[in-house]
Amino acid sequence: MIPYIAYLGISAFLFIIGLAIMMSRKNIVAILLGIEFILNAAALNFVTYSKYSAHNLDGHIFALFIIVIAAAEAAVGLAIVIRYFQLKETVHIDEASELRN
């Protein structure tokens, strides 16, 4: 039996990688990509727990919804990014600081 902590460790690792991507990459698409890592990490957690502690399928359902919603979010997010690129001809995140104090 695989220790559950292994899964959690992987998910935590993924999560941190996701955060790191979101925070260090300058391409907006890459940042959206980071979100996917994070969501996956969470989904992985759900499924892990579903097997190891909860013993029900709510975790699976949750993971499914995460996938679905991630898709929707990615679609909208990417649409906005593309729009932004059309307007500003760049996807550098620091260029996107028109709105500021």
Next chain:
Amino acid sequence: MSGLLNWILWLPVIGMIAILFVPKDKKDLIRTFGVVTTSITFLLTLVLYAKFNTSIGGMQPEFLIKVPWIEQFNIFYSLGVDGISLPMVVLTGLLFLICTVSSWSVDKQVKSYYVLLLMLQSSVFGVFFALDFFLFYVYWEVMLLPMFFLIGIWGGENREYAAIKFFLYTFFGSIIMLVGIIALYYATGKGVDSFNILALQGGHFTKEVVTLFGTEFSFEKLFFWAMFLGFAIKVPVFPFHTWLPHAHVQAPTAVSVILAGVLLKMGTYGFLRIAFPIFPMASVEYSTVIAVLGCISVLYGAFCAMAQSDVKKLVAYSSVSHMGFVMMGMAAMTVQGMNGAVLQMFNHGTSTAMMFLMIGVIYERSHHRWIVKPDGSKGYGGLYSHMPKYSIIFIIGMFASLGLPGLSGFISEALIFLGIFNRFTTITVFAVLGLLLGAAYLLWMFKRMFFGEASAEVKSYPDMSIREVGYMIPLCVAVIVFGIYPSPILNVMKASVAQLLDLLGKFS
């Protein structure tokens, strides 16, 4: 008779609504409406005075009004009047009457001006009448709105800054007070009397404890300071005074008069009506602090006044100084001191109103207020020989303000000193210097403005008109009559003050 307070309170509102229906262009009609309203109100306050029973220390049962407002919270529309508030009520009636008359010369947006002025009057009455804490607070804050606009729209060059500063400062104090009010509400267990100022009085909270940041504080002490802040800013006591010079200098004449004459008194009234009786133990314990702050205000205000070259600012600082006396008198917690303080509230109201009105009169002629202009030349000079009527009334106001015996300022200051000497001797010794400094800055100002040859510009000023003299006369009379024979005021207040002192006496 029981509806009298209601009438006094709401009559200005009725007048205000009436003015709202007058077309904008009929300026004289609007002014007449304003004057008529305030004069009827003033007459009603005199009726109140006449009907007042001086042998009752507490609220006059004849005039009490109590109607439920928000029953869920036990909030009542509850009004009453006693010996401490009555002089203030009469003063309010008088000063507003004078202000409406003196504002006849205001020509900018007359309608809004009178509407706001009447609204202000109603809310000031509300503060002095309210016996319900919530109601009190509402009026206390509502008063700020017309005040803000009156300063902000009709004020001087820097009016916006002054108006905002006044508003914020006061609001800061009052919001802290609101915390105190709510804390009291819960400390009494949300009962029927939880917002009842009278029922809260008597030191019911001496043993309650409050935990703040893990430290235990006495409920009474903590919230005494909360209330203190609210009222001290209004008074204003050093170091919370800096809004006052700005507000006074920028405000139009009538508003300066109201501000100095009535609004400052609300701070000290708050002490007498709320802070002292509700937190008697803390009040007695911290009376030294109040006295010291009062003394510092007296001296600090006087010192600062001396350095001013704007005459209105000078008088504004003198208000700080004079209100310091009131604080000291209250801190004395003796019968003389306390009565003196209330009397000083009234007297300062009349004398400082005179000063501001006089400055307004000259301002209307010269459109500046410099004693010494920024370029070093004289602002006025020679007014004495050129404007005799003006000078004489000015002298009366000025000497009343500096505490010349025979005029009203002296007796209240003397009573305050008599009250405080035994308790705070050292403070008294310093505070007495305030009388000296008070004379110094006023007389120096007078010298610079009134003596010497009149310049051509000064010669072009007409002397006071009949209207101007007319509205000064009631104040002159008040200043002189109450300077010689203050008993008409003292008699109505002494029972109430004695009751307060009896209460405080239990805790000293």
Next chain:
Amino acid sequence: MILNLLTNLSYYIPEIVSIVTMCALLFLEASYKASEKSRTMVFVASLIGLVVVLFSLISNMSLEPVSLFASAVVVDKFSTLTKILMTLGTLGVVYLSYKSKDIYTGLKSEFLIMAMGVLVGGMLLSSANNLLTVYLGIETLSILSYVMSSFKRHESSSTEAGMKYALYGGISAGIMLFGMSHIYGVLGTIQFSEMVPLLKELTGANLAVMLISFVLFFVGVGYKIACFPFHMWSPDVYQGSPLPVTTFFALVPKFAGLAVLVRISFVFFSNEGALQIGWIGLIQVVAALTMTVGNVTAIGQDSLKRLLAFSSIGHVGMMLLGVVAVSESTTRIILFYSIAYLFMTLVVFYVVSTISDKYGTDSHSVIKGLIYRHPLMAIVMSIALFSLAGLPPFSGFVAKFNMLSAVIESKYYALAFVAAINSVISLYYYMRIIKMMIVEQPETNEKIETFNFINQALITVYAIPVLFLGIFWEKIMLISDGAKIFIVP
């Protein structure tokens, strides 16, 4: 079994009507050519739909609280009242969007569709009773909001706003999910009603994980209501979005987020213990910081929208005070605050929208001397601003008064003082606007004539509750008092 799920469907009529309206709008929009006529039709249709929703919600007020769909949602008075507020907010925005120039004519009907979608999400969120519905509700709100905030498709600022919103929403949703996953892991269920008894028995490591997880969970909710430190998107988004959208954001998602926050607090943390201490402590700190950051930063903002964004952050901090109390009065005061806030915000945004439509900018300078140009607007706006600052006799004061009293009742005096000082700070920047409107001289003497009778009537109607609720607030208070959280046994 499936039929059982439908027995209580009558409780769910408002949501269904909203969804139907949304779809109907979609069809209407699709089936007509883009013209003034079709836009009006869509507008009227959405109004009708919203009114129906409103009435069905009002009729729901009299129903006993139940849980629906296998405890996925709860319909109680609290949620119904929140929904009423959200519907009212949407109603207010509908006309604003119709007349505002900030939304492209071609996108007006899309705006309404999106708004209906967000409303559905908000309704779901306000009655959510398991983790999944919470997540779904938040995401529905969020994803549609991303779209709404980038509605000005040809302006990079709007798109940037949408993008920032999306990115920020993504990270916080991720964190929230991460927290949820651990909650699920420890308790083994996602149903609130099943979690409550389990929570009571937690000890040791379980409890510790739980606490941290709830903090992570809070990120998602906090992001929705824009409280510190999850507020940072909101000024940018408010500024970048079209004004009706900003108005909408200031109302509907906030109410929904607050509703879910209140529900979570009540369901999980109304029992004393380590969890409650941790949670309340968290909310206290958050509330204090939110108020302070919002109000302090609002000073010195030149853009009105941005200023209002920060001010709404400040107000959220205030509303969080009600959550801190977790007492009988919590729902009442939060609802009252929301009611007051709704009308004040509507008025303010309405005026700002009108003016920035006229001048094409929302910088401070455009409202200079408004009183000389349109007195009614200036007066109503100052009433609303004074109310926002919490001055009597306006409803904002009563709301703040109740908020403070809830905090003080629970003896969090320090928090009360912080709140008090914050309302002074907030007064400062509101006063600056009022000063500009009323005290300063206008730069031009041009009257604002585009503000026609309907507009005038509308802001007057909005302003009446602001004044009225400040004086006669007992009735509303009683209604809100009845709106208790229903904890499914």
Next chain:
Amino acid sequence: MEYTITSIAPIFLFPFTAFVLNAFFGRKLPREGDWLSVGAIFMSFVWACRIFSDFIFGKFSTDYYVHKVFNWIDLSFGEQIFKIDLGIYIDNMTAIMLLMVTGAATLIHLFSTWYMKGDEGGYGRFFIYLSLFTSAMLGLVLADNLLLLFIFWEIMGFCSYSLIGYYNKKERAGYASIKAFMTTRVGDVFLLLGILAIWSVVGNVNYVDIYSAISQGLFEGKVVLGISLATFAAFCVFMGTIGKSAQFPLQVWLPDAMMGPTPCSALIHAATMVAAGVYLSLRMYPLMQLGDITHFIAYIGAITAFGAATIALVQTDLKAVLAFSTISQLGYMVIGIGVGSYNAAFMHLITHAVFKACLFLSAGSVIHAVHTQEMPQMGGLRKKLPITFMCMMLCTLAIAGIPFFSGFVSKDRILGDALYWGLFSGQSKVHFLVPFLGFAGAFLTAFYMFRMMFLTFFGTPRDQHVYDHCHKETFSFNRNLPLIILATFTLGIFFSGSLTGQGIAKVFPKGGQEWFKILVEAPQVKKFESYTKEGFGFSDTRAEKSWEKAHYHHQSGYAGINPENEEGIHHAHVEGAIASIIIAFSGVFLAFLLYIRRTISPDKFVNPLRCWYEALRRKYYFDELYIDIFIKKVLLKFNEFLAFVDMGIYDRFAIDGWEKVNRVLFKASKWFDDVVVDSIAVDGTGTSINIFNLILRIVQSGKIQLYFFILLFVLAGYVWTLDIA
């Protein structure tokens, strides 16, 4: 005959009514209402005469007084008791004062109708103030307690202020009036403190209650600010005297007060108001003794008497000489109080009032005639102004202390007592300094007064134009009559009952006694020991109790140290009388040598003492010290500093500060973002972490990754601080 309040009050009410009527209707009355004022004060004079005669002839006893009380302020309610009673208190001293004040005032009013005539716009105003002043002075004299005294005291100050500033077109008048008011106000403030201190012990400030409290020892053991309360109170009360009576170091105002019209100088700054300070100290004499400050008083008096006399030596302004001589003479009165020469001090008060009033009126007559006050421009005027000259000469003789004149009688007695006090009373001989300075001052007085006379009336006209301009004086009723009457009363016989003041001839019936000595005694507190507050009240107390007889020495009227040593006192008096006669004549002689014969040039003295001379001309630099250094350099600078701190620093930074800080941080962060981050930090991304302005700008910099970071950072903070145990 019963005294009621209505039979006494008119003394005060007449001039007061005149004041009120004139104030309101003066302009409409014929002659601007001067007759009203004059008539009123004359009526007062008649009333005062009546009271005086009652006291002199009715009972002729030291114990006779009338005390009427009425309630002014009553704050009592329930357990809280507080009352202020005001009342009228008349004893012999009061009666004499009343007579002096009303008499002098009547004459001066009369003179004013001549002197002020033709003064455009101010004639009526002058009489208004004069009436108010007179009524205040009478009120002060009649007062039965310190508070009422203080009230009138201040009103007098106000009148003095107004009259000094009478010529309001002159800037200098403005300065002088403020200076006068403020300087006296310094003393007044102390007096108020003294009243407060006394009140705190006694419970009110009635004279009789104070005496009673002193005799009952209520003051003992009370401490204020580390010193005994009695000393404190006495000192404060005496400070009142110093201010009002222009004693060192508050003497600076009186010379400047000469800016006012001359009649007002005569009335206020010579005869009455300045004497009120001395009157106060006399009234509070037991307190001074109890507080043990009599030595201090004596030294203050001596310094003033001598110092002012030295200054008067070099003045060229006619009125200035008189002003300094007034200060000097007041110094003698104060010496009298200090050394215990109670009776003589009061007597000097009265005699001085008479002759100084006359001197001033004469000076006024001269000034009005020649339109200048500078003596170097006068000379030889005695031919043109014979009546004035005669009157003035008499007064000069009086003030110089020439025998047979009133000044000799009173001053010599003071000096005699001082001599006894300094040499024979058994205390340290160091205190001889006081009589020494007194005698030196007397010498100087004689010298400078005659210098003044010689320069003004003798010799040849120095300024022919002025001389020609001066009209020949013809007798006029309102100009000369007052002078003549006053000059008449400079004869010593009216006061001493004898020609020399040394008991050569007795005039009055009560054998062997000067009427002054009989009538005026230092208050004997022992008499009041059994006094209780209820004992007084609204009734005339004359018949109620027969007080114990006085304990002091009737012969000498001396109340200082060791009054029992009558032998010594008498001895000292004889020596003093001889000395002062010699001194007076030598002074006159010196003046004669210098200014008539001109055998000695004044330069002989001036040149070797150049700097001393300069110091005298500049009045010992007191004005410079007070105004230039203390007020301008210290006080005003301090004020400006405070005002700057208040508005410029405290208000700007502490109050508006948080907003300013916000703004500054805003700017700083903008700079940081634009300059530091862009140029120093790599990529110009501005993503470096700076906590400097965390909340403000960088945080909301629009850079979303920073938002993420903050989110995480704070979240981590939350999590780490969670108390899980």
Next chain:
Amino acid sequence: MFIWVLFLISALLILGTSVAALVTKNIMHSCIYLLGTLLGISGLYITLNADFVAVTQIMVYVGGIVILMLFAVMLTGGKEFVSKGQQLLGLAPLMGSKSTYVFGLFGALVFGGIFAKLISYIVKLPIDSTEQKIQSTVESIGKLLITDHVLAFELSSVLLLGALVGSAIIARPRRES
């Protein structure tokens, strides 16, 4: 045994590709690495008995989202923003600059802190690790979706509809006035 092998492969895949996705300079490569990670995760799902989820993961993510991303990258030019000469210690340029590294590292560290705390408690969780029988979850998930989670299921359609319309609105190239 299969499970172990699958787990190890998936885990290694995840670790490797995720780190690569972080450090690669090329955004396109990054997307491809994401693909690897997602596949790895679906592998893990299989080891966790979550067959349906695993399949959905592959279908939606791999088939949908990653493709979407790739399109987006292509549409936006796929630039990664590295300025030369400003790299960390002058060494191999991975994907950012000094500041971005500092930033990312800090963020990771900070959140690592949270994890450290979280995991330190999670390891103590009393979790039942007994082996369970592998069986298909499709049927039960299907049932759950139309019973317990029917509302979420239905309402997610609203979300998707909104997202659809929204994406269309935003990305639509039509320009109006």
